[in-house]
Amino acid sequence: MDERVSRWAAAVRSTSVAEGIHAVDLDGGWSVGGGINGGFQMAVVGQALASAVPGKPHPVTFAAHFLSAATGGPALVRTTVRREGGRFATLSADLVQDDVVRLTVTATYSDLALLPDTVATTAAPFAMAPLEECVSTSFAPPELKKVAPLMERFDMRFDPSSIGWAVGEPSGAGELRAWFRVEEGQAPDPVQLLLAVDALPPVTFDLGLPGWAPTVQLTAHVRAVPADGWLRLRQVTRNVAGGLFEEDCEVWDSADRLVAQSRQLAVLPR
Amino acid sequence: MDERVSRWAAAVRSTSVAEGIHAVDLDGGWSVGGGINGGFQMAVVGQALASAVPGKPHPVTFAAHFLSAATGGPALVRTTVRREGGRFATLSADLVQDDVVRLTVTATYSDLALLPDTVATTAAPFAMAPLEECVSTSFAPPELKKVAPLMERFDMRFDPSSIGWAVGEPSGAGELRAWFRVEEGQAPDPVQLLLAVDALPPVTFDLGLPGWAPTVQLTAHVRAVPADGWLRLRQVTRNVAGGLFEEDCEVWDSADRLVAQSRQLAVLPR
Numbered sequence: 001m002d003e004r005v006s007r008w009a010a011a012v013r014s015t016s017v018a019e020g021i022h023a024v025d026l027d028g029g030w031s032v033g034g035g036i037n038g039g040f041q042m043a044v045v046g047q048a049l050a051s052a053v054p055g056k057p058h059p060v061t062f063a064a065h066f067l068s069a070a071t072g073g074p075a076l077v078r079t080t081v082r083r084e085g086g087r088f089a090t091l092s093a094d095l096v097q098d099d100v101v102r103l104t105v106t107a108t109y110s111d112l113a114l115l116p117d118t119v120a121t122t123a124a125p126f127a128m129a130p131l132e133e134c135v136s137t138s139f140a141p142p143e144l145k146k147v148a149p150l151m152e153r154f155d156m157r158f159d160p161s162s163i164g165w166a167v168g169e170p171s172g173a174g175e176l177r178a179w180f181r182v183e184e185g186q187a188p189d190p191v192q193l194l195l196a197v198d199a200l201p202p203v204t205f206d207l208g209l210p211g212w213a214p215t216v217q218l219t220a221h222v223r224a225v226p227a228d229g230w231l232r233l234r235q236v237t238r239n240v241a242g243g244l245f246e247e248d249c250e251v252w253d254s255a256d257r258l259v260a261q262s263r264q265l266a267v268l269p270r
Numbered sequence: 271m272d273e274r275v276s277r278w279a280a281a282v283r284s285t286s287v288a289e290g291i292h293a294v295d296l297d298g299g300w301s302v303g304g305g306i307n308g309g310f311q312m313a314v315v316g317q318a319l320a321s322a323v324p325g326k327p328h329p330v331t332f333a334a335h336f337l338s339a340a341t342g343g344p345a346l347v348r349t350t351v352r353r354e355g356g357r358f359a360t361l362s363a364d365l366v367q368d369d370v371v372r373l374t375v376t377a378t379y380s381d382l383a384l385l386p387d388t389v390a391t392t393a394a395p396f397a398m399a400p401l402e403e404c405v406s407t408s409f410a411p412p413e414l415k416k417v418a419p420l421m422e423r424f425d426m427r428f429d430p431s432s433i434g435w436a437v438g439e440p441s442g443a444g445e446l447r448a449w450f451r452v453e454e455g456q457a458p459d460p461v462q463l464l465l466a467v468d469a470l471p472p473v474t475f476d477l478g479l480p481g482w483a484p485t486v487q488l489t490a491h492v493r494a495v496p497a498d499g500w501l502r503l504r505q506v507t508r509n510v511a512g513g514l515f516e517e518d519c520e521v522w523d524s525a526d527r528l529v530a531q532s533r534q535l536a537v538l539p540r
Binding site for chain 1: 337338353360362388391486493508511513527535
């Protein structure tokens with residue numbers, strides 16, 4: 001295994017310390033705005049749940065409520081099997097630090113590779129500029145990297161039409177699109193898609209609201225084991241109201257398959 | 271209170287029998303295909319949660335996993351306050367019959383009337399034929415009403431362009447649109463929107479698959495207290511694959527506000 005592969009595996013690794021209790025060590029490098037990124041927390045919990053039911057390693061639905069801000073350091077994932085039998089299992093889990101729940105999850109797990117292989121998706125992949133014309137987060141100014149160190153934990157390349165916010169010229173459309181991979185040589189997997197659906201900055205950046213937008217709730221559907229290669233992410237909002245906004249994310253793989261969909265409700269930055 | 275108002279109130283009413291335990295009696299008239307409609311179950315649980323935290327009577331997010339088919343008759347709603355403080359509370363609940371969990375929910379509650387009143391929704395209401403040109407479910411043949419008695423529990427009027435499935439001519443677009451109210455004289459409220467997002471037939475009817483499509487998971491966002499009058503519902507699917515499909519529902523109120531959005535993952539009928 002190459003060193004970069006093991007970096008992601010190490011980041012989401014947990015150790016079983018008792019029946020239904022996994023110890024994890026949250027890498028503070030996944031922080032943004034003072035807390036650990038929600039998508040990364042979901043991936044950590046998602047990986048712990050992957051071993052909860054034999055033969056059902058993949059999240060299919062994953063519904064997370066965020067209760068408090070997680071910080072770098074030790075945490076526990078407490079898992080419960082709610083229902084088992086048939087193709088799907090229903091699981092729940094809490095991510096806990098110092099007896100405070102950060103994240104509570106209910107999820108459906110299965111083996112995506114055993115589901116029927118018929119695909120009748122009518123959604124079409126969104127337009128993306130070629131990778132070489134896109135703008136890497138590695139060009140972000142040091143001030144931004146300091147506030148969002150997680151940007152150095154993955155490789156993200158923005159479509160030029162959705163990076164205007166970085167130079168004070170948001171499009172106003174409420175849409176962000178980027179190529180994404182955790183790191184070179186690290187093939188995407190179903191658990192990694194839980195990170196992917198929350199890896200882009202808040203879509204409100206594109207509305208001229210560059211502040212922190214804490215997630216209240218996020219539900220993801222993982223629909224297939226992603227093909228090797230870059231992922232394409234798009235986030236859109238259509239309902240900004242009452243101090244909240246919904247954010248829909250689509251993840252397409254290199255084989256042009258819609259492998260994940262998510263929707264979150266987040267607090268509108270002031 | 272008029273008799274019709276009390277019918278809906280009675281249907282979702284629960285009695286507190288102990289701390290965090292509510293007794294309910296599920297009306298078998300809300301059945302479809304042999305089980306109680308999921309949206310109705312959500313409304314029953316949602317109503318029980320409305321009194322869990324003083325001053326936070328409204329669901330804002332509501333994430334439900336369906337574990338087994340509910341039947342008409344007595345049930346318990348077991349509720350837990352997971353987090354309280356600030357504008358939002360996080361709650362969880364199980365709907366239980368004979369010690370078997372039907373539905374497990376995590377939800378965010380608040381007072382929607384106290385949220386900021388700014389609306390910057392970019393989504394536009396979908397096109398609907400005028401009410402008088404739409405097709406009421408009361409015209410459904412007796413065989414259909416027998417399989418889906420819930421159709422007599424509310425007033426639903428289909429846009430003529432999305433009722434072809436009823437005469438063996440589905441549009442193939444994967445979209446259903448209808449006017450909806452629980453009953454004449456019964457103003458919609460936030461809890462009722464949990465029913466509304468799952469009241470239409472499965473969107474797969476419009477794809478020529480008229481069978482039962484059990485919901486695996488549904489997450490709803492309730493974004494405002496709906497104005498009095500008819501609601502407009504639209505369900506769409508864009509990702510039919512792997513024996514599953516996602517179904518997005520939008521609910522617009524009579525004041526042209528997008529008051530609820532939901533997405534569910536359901537099992538594709540054979």
